[in-house]
Amino acid sequence: DHSVVIDGGKILAILPTSELGEKYAAKARTSLPDSAVMPGFVNAHTHTPMSFLRGVSxxxxxxxxxESTIWPLEFKLCGNDFVREGAELAVVEMIMAGVTTFNDMYWFPEAICDVVVRSGIRAAVGMIAIEFPFGEYGTGPDDYLAKGERMKEKFDGEPRLSWTVSLHA
Structure with a gap:
C-alpha cells in the first residue's frame, strides 16, 4: 500500500501510505486501490497518419x-489535413493505451509536430529522406531535408519534440 506524491506535474516521492502524513500535506488525494503505477510506454516505430489506412489490403x-496499395493511396489522399487528422487519431489511441512517447516518420511532419504540441505527448519526429518525389510535399531528399530543417527551426524549444533523420530504403 503505497502513495505517489506529485507536485507541479512531477513525481516527488513514492512511499508507504502510512508515512505520507508525516512528510507531506496533501492538497488533494485520489484513491486507486485496485490499480498499478507503471511507466509510460514508448512506441518506437510509427507512421501516425496511417491510422486512417488501417486494414487496407x-x-x-x-x-x-x-507499391500496389499504400503508395497510390497516400499520393492521392496525403496532405496537411490528412496527416494532422490521422496523427490526432493515432495520438488519442496511444494516450489511451499508456504511450507517452513515440517516434514517427511520415510526409508533412510539421502537421504531426502541431498535434504533439497540442496533445502533451512526446515525440521524436523524422525529417524524411527518400529518393522519389511525393506530390505536393517535395521533390526528393534535398527538398525533404530542407523542409525538415525549417520544421526544426519552427519548433525549436518545444520540450516534448526531438528530431531524427528518417531514411527510407
Whole structure:
C-alpha cells in the first residue's frame, strides 16, 4: 500500500501510505486501490497518419502492399489535413493505451509536430529522406531535408519534440 506524491506535474516521492502524513500535506488525494503505477510506454516505430489506412489490403508481402496499395493511396489522399487528422487519431489511441512517447516518420511532419504540441505527448519526429518525389510535399531528399530543417527551426524549444533523420530504403 503505497502513495505517489506529485507536485507541479512531477513525481516527488513514492512511499508507504502510512508515512505520507508525516512528510507531506496533501492538497488533494485520489484513491486507486485496485490499480498499478507503471511507466509510460514508448512506441518506437510509427507512421501516425496511417491510422486512417488501417486494414487496407492486409496479408500481402510488404513491397506489393506498398507499391500496389499504400503508395497510390497516400499520393492521392496525403496532405496537411490528412496527416494532422490521422496523427490526432493515432495520438488519442496511444494516450489511451499508456504511450507517452513515440517516434514517427511520415510526409508533412510539421502537421504531426502541431498535434504533439497540442496533445502533451512526446515525440521524436523524422525529417524524411527518400529518393522519389511525393506530390505536393517535395521533390526528393534535398527538398525533404530542407523542409525538415525549417520544421526544426519552427519548433525549436518545444520540450516534448526531438528530431531524427528518417531514411527510407
Amino acid at each position: 492486409d496479408d500481402i508481402p510488404l513491397r506489393e502492399w506498398l
